[in-house]
Structures are given as structure tokens and as C-alpha cells.
Amino acid sequence: xxxxxxxxxxxxxxxxxxxxxxxxxxxxxxxxxxTDADLDGASxxxxxxxxxxxxxxxxxxxxxxxxxxxxxTGVETPMYSSPEARNHEIEFGATLSPIALRHLFDHSxxxxxxxxRDLSGxxxxxxxxxxxxxxxxxxxxxxxxxxxxxMHSVDLDNGASFSDIPVPVLERLVxxxxxxxxxxxxxxxxxxxxxxxxxxxxxxxxxxxxxxxGPLPAVVEWAAGRGKAGVTATGxxxxxxxxxxxxxI
Numbered sequence: 001x002x003x004x005x006x007x008x009x010x011x012x013x014x015x016x017x018x019x020x021x022x023x024x025x026x027x028x029x030x031x032x033x034x035t036d037a038d039l040d041g042a043s044x045x046x047x048x049x050x051x052x053x054x055x056x057x058x059x060x061x062x063x064x065x066x067x068x069x070x071x072x073t074g075v076e077t078p079m080y081s082s083p084e085a086r087n088h089e090i091e092f093g094a095t096l097s098p099i100a101l102r103h104l105f106d107h108s109x110x111x112x113x114x115x116x117r118d119l120s121g122x123x124x125x126x127x128x129x130x131x132x133x134x135x136x137x138x139x140x141x142x143x144x145x146x147x148x149x150x151m152h153s154v155d156l157d158n159g160a161s162f163s164d165i166p167v168p169v170l171e172r173l174v175x176x177x178x179x180x181x182x183x184x185x186x187x188x189x190x191x192x193x194x195x196x197x198x199x200x201x202x203x204x205x206x207x208x209x210x211x212x213x214g215p216l217p218a219v220v221e222w223a224a225g226r227g228k229a230g231v232t233a234t235g236x237x238x239x240x241x242x243x244x245x246x247x248x249i
Contacts, residue, residue: 006116007119007120007121008120010121013142016139017116017142019166019168019169020143020145020146020149021113023146023150023153023169024109024145026150026164027105027150027152027153027156028105028106030153030158030160031105031156031158033158034156034158036098036099038050038158039054039098039101041157042157044155044156044157048155049094050156050158051093051094051096052094053152053156054093054104054156055089055093055101055104056093057105057148057149058101058104058109059086059089059090059104059108060145061109061111061145062111062112063079063131064079064112064141064144064145065108065111065115067079067128067129067138068115068138068141069115070126070128070138071126071127072118072123072126079129079130083131086131112145116141124139125138125139126138128141130144143172146169147173150165150166151173151224154221155226162217165220167216170217171199173220173224174194174199174220175201177220177223180248180249181246181248184246186247187201187202188206189203189206189209189210189236190202190203190209190210190246191203191206191211192211192212192213192223193211193212194213194216194219195213195215195216197216199216208235208236209235210233210234210235210236210237210238211233211234211235211238212232212242212243213231213234214230214231214232215230218230218231222242222245223248224245224248225244225245225248228242
């Protein structure tokens, strides 16, 4: 009989899995608060309704589950056959009936959780490939899912905010986002500082930087391209308030 607990005994990975599961539960709660008619309403992402958000989160769970199957079996199982297939899947999912859309989220979340639960400790180190082409250990899929469920809970535009996201997740998000900027060289002349902490990111060598500051939830919201509320800016790029954040994903 398959065990009913995680096979991994790594305490850090167990904590990461807990954050992903808490995020999934939070998304489920915000989704269940919406009526079927509410699903037709706009989300916080331009061009996407709430239906698109739910479809995306559901199919994302299936895609990540394919990576875990890859890690478990050694048989290459990509997240998506192509970017076009991913986009088509989301557009199709957005047309499902409300009950089918809700079932998509519920069932895909359970499937992914079971795949995580049953993956052996050693297999978490097996390499898989993300949709962006990055080669990562299977344990990275937990973070991939964590950021999806927490951030898209806010994107449902149903009362959730970045302040609802746990501090460890917010801290990792800002490091992830600013690290991507740095790797692309798009943070030139830009510094980001979090109020009340020692967290600082961006172009540390800039002589006259644009400096964006604010509380951690507001900084992450801005960095993720979700709005400028709660952040302030100084320097040459701050004539009209905080500048738009560089592209992340």
C-alpha cells in the first residue's frame, strides 16, 4: 500500500511543501467564495477573466505533475508540448462550465499533491526541464507551484492581497524577481529596498540610481507588475512616482 505521508524526510523540503499546500488551500478558499457568475468577471491580469486564472492554475498543476512523473520514472515528460499548446489549453479551459472548471482545479491539485507525496527522497534531486527551458532538480517544482497559487489568489480580485502571502514566500519572490532582472541586465540604475529590513536588491554600483522602497508586500506587488500602491521612489526615474518594474516572466 502506498504511504499516506511524504516520502521525503528533508525538513526544508517539507516546509516548502507546506507553503505550497497552504497556498493551494488559500486559492481554493478565494475561488469557493466566488459565485459561478463571478467567474465571468475580470481578473487583475489584463485580458484574462477569473475563468482564465482558474484554468491556468488547474492546468499548471497538471503540468508540474508531469515533471514529477519525469523525476520518478526517468521518462522525459515535458510540462507542455509547446507554448502554443499551453496557451490553447488555458483558452479552452476558460470556456468550461463552472462546475467543470472548479473540478479541474480540485482534481489537478489533488493529483499534484499525490505525485509530490509519493516521490522518493532521492528522486527529488533528479533533473527536469521547465517550460522556460531551465534544467532544475524536481524539488524546484514546489517553489514553481507556490508562487503560482499565492500570486494568482490575488489575481482573482476577490479581496486577497499581497499582505496575505506569508513573509518567507514574499522574501523568496522578491529575490527571485530581482535575480531574474539582474541576470537579464534589466535592473541597470535601479535599486529596490524593503522598509524595516536589510533587504536590498538591484544595481548596487549605480552612482545615481532610481530607488524604489516600501513594505515587503508592496515591493513584491510592484516588482511582480501588479501595481504601485504602497511604494515610493527617488532618483532620476521617479518624476511620476515609482517607475514600471522590469519584466519578470
